[in-house]
Amino acid sequence: MKIGILTSGGDCPGLNAVIRGAVLNGIKTHDLEFVGFRDGWRGVVEGDIIDLPRSAVRGISKQGGTILGTSRTNPFEGNGGPDAIKANLERLGIDAMIVIGGEGTLAAAKRLTDAGLKIVGVPKTVDNDLDATDYTFGFDTAVQIATEAIDRLRTTGESHSRCMVAEVMGRHVGWIALHAGMASGAHAILIPEQQTSLEQIAEWVTEANHRGRAPLVVVAEGFVPAHLDQAHSERGLDTFGRPRLGGIADQLAPEIESRTGIETRATVLGHIQRGGVPSAFDRVLATRLGMAAVDSVVDEAWGTMVSLKGTEIARVGFEAALGNLKVVPQHRYDEAAILFG
Numbered sequence: 001m002k003i004g005i006l007t008s009g010g011d012c013p014g015l016n017a018v019i020r021g022a023v024l025n026g027i028k029t030h031d032l033e034f035v036g037f038r039d040g041w042r043g044v045v046e047g048d049i050i051d052l053p054r055s056a057v058r059g060i061s062k063q064g065g066t067i068l069g070t071s072r073t074n075p076f077e078g079n080g081g082p083d084a085i086k087a088n089l090e091r092l093g094i095d096a097m098i099v100i101g102g103e104g105t106l107a108a109a110k111r112l113t114d115a116g117l118k119i120v121g122v123p124k125t126v127d128n129d130l131d132a133t134d135y136t137f138g139f140d141t142a143v144q145i146a147t148e149a150i151d152r153l154r155t156t157g158e159s160h161s162r163c164m165v166a167e168v169m170g171r172h173v174g175w176i177a178l179h180a181g182m183a184s185g186a187h188a189i190l191i192p193e194q195q196t197s198l199e200q201i202a203e204w205v206t207e208a209n210h211r212g213r214a215p216l217v218v219v220a221e222g223f224v225p226a227h228l229d230q231a232h233s234e235r236g237l238d239t240f241g242r243p244r245l246g247g248i249a250d251q252l253a254p255e256i257e258s259r260t261g262i263e264t265r266a267t268v269l270g271h272i273q274r275g276g277v278p279s280a281f282d283r284v285l286a287t288r289l290g291m292a293a294v295d296s297v298v299d300e301a302w303g304t305m306v307s308l309k310g311t312e313i314a315r316v317g318f319e320a321a322l323g324n325l326k327v328v329p330q331h332r333y334d335e336a337a338i339l340f341g
C-alpha cells in the first residue's frame with residue numbers, strides 16, 4: 001500500500017516529526033510505502049510528489065518547517081476537485097492520504113472524504129484553537145519562543161522605565177498570549193475572546209508603574225479593543241475573515257502612552273514564533289500523532305483525525321474538529337487576570 005502525506009496551511013514546529021513518525025511506523029510495523037506531496041494541496045492537484053523512503057526522514061524531527069513545503073492552496077479550485085484528485089492518485093498509485101493541517105485543511109479533507117477519497121487527518125496549528133484535541137503540536141514551541149522574547153523585552157523595558165507591548169500570534173484565539181503572558185508575568189493579557197477597554201488596560205499599566213514595575217502588556221494579534229470596532233467594520237475583513245488591524249500592538253502603544261503618560265514601545269513577534277526547532281514536548285506529540293495516523297490508515301478509519309485526549313492519542317471524526325474553535329474559557333482568563341496590574 002502506498003500512502004501520500006501532505007502538510008498544508010501555515011507551517012508549525014513539529015511537522016517533520018509527524019512525517020518521520022508516520023514513515024517509520026508505516027515501514028517498520030506495516031510494510032507500507034510513502035510519498036510526500038509538495039506544497040500541500042498544490043502537490044495533490046498537480047501530482048507533484050517526492051519519495052519518502054526511510055532515509056528521507058532520518059534526523060528530521062528536530063528540524064523546523066516542513067520538508068514537504070506547504071501552501072494555502074484550496075484543492076477545490078483551479079484544476080482540483082474530487083474527480084481530478086482521484087485520477088491523480090490512481091495515476092501515481094497512491095492508495096490513501098495523511099493530511100496534516102488546521103481547520104481549513106481538515107474541512108477540505110472532509111469534503112474529499114465525503115466524495116470517496118481515503119483520507120485520515122492530523123491536527124496542526126500553533127494557535128492551539130482546534131476543537132477535539134487537547135493540544136496541537138507547535139503550540140508549546142510557540143509559547144516557549146514568545147516567552148523568551150517577552151523576557152527580553154522586560155529587561156529593556158525596566159532599564160528605560162517604559163511600558164512594553166508584545167504582540168503574539170493568535171488570529172482568533174488567545175492561547176499563546178495567555179500562556180506566554182502568564183509565563184512571563186505580564187501585567188495585562190489581551191485576547192480576542194475578551195472585550196477589554198482602553199481604560200482598563202491603562203489602569204493595569206498605571207498600577208504596575210506605581211509599584212515601580214515596567215508595565216508589560218501581551219496582546220494576541222486578533223484582539224479588538226472595544227473602541228476600534230467601528231473603524232474595523234469600515235475597513236473590512238482580510239483573507240482570513242478577521243478585521244484589518246495592521247498590528248494591534250502598534251495601535252495600542254500610543255493609546256496607552258497618551259492615557260498613562262508612560263513612554264510605550266510595541267514589538268510584533270510575528271513568524272519567529274513558528275520558526276526553528278520544535279520543543280521536546282512538540283516532537284513527542286507530533287511523532288505519536290504521525291504514528292497513530294498510520295494505524296488509522298491500516299484500520300481504514302477514513303474521515304477521522306488523530307487527537308490528544310489527556311495523555312492518550314484518540315481518533316475523532318473530522319466534523320468534531322470543525323465548526324467550533326477552541327477558545328480560551330472565561331475561568332482561564334479570570335484566573336490569569338488576578339495577576340494583572
Ligand code: F6P
Nearest residue numbers: 010125126127169170171221274
Ligand atoms: O494560524 C496560524 C497563524 O500563525 C496565525 O496565528 C497567524 O495569524 C497566521 O497563521 C499567519 O499566517 P501567514 O503565515 O499565512 O501569514
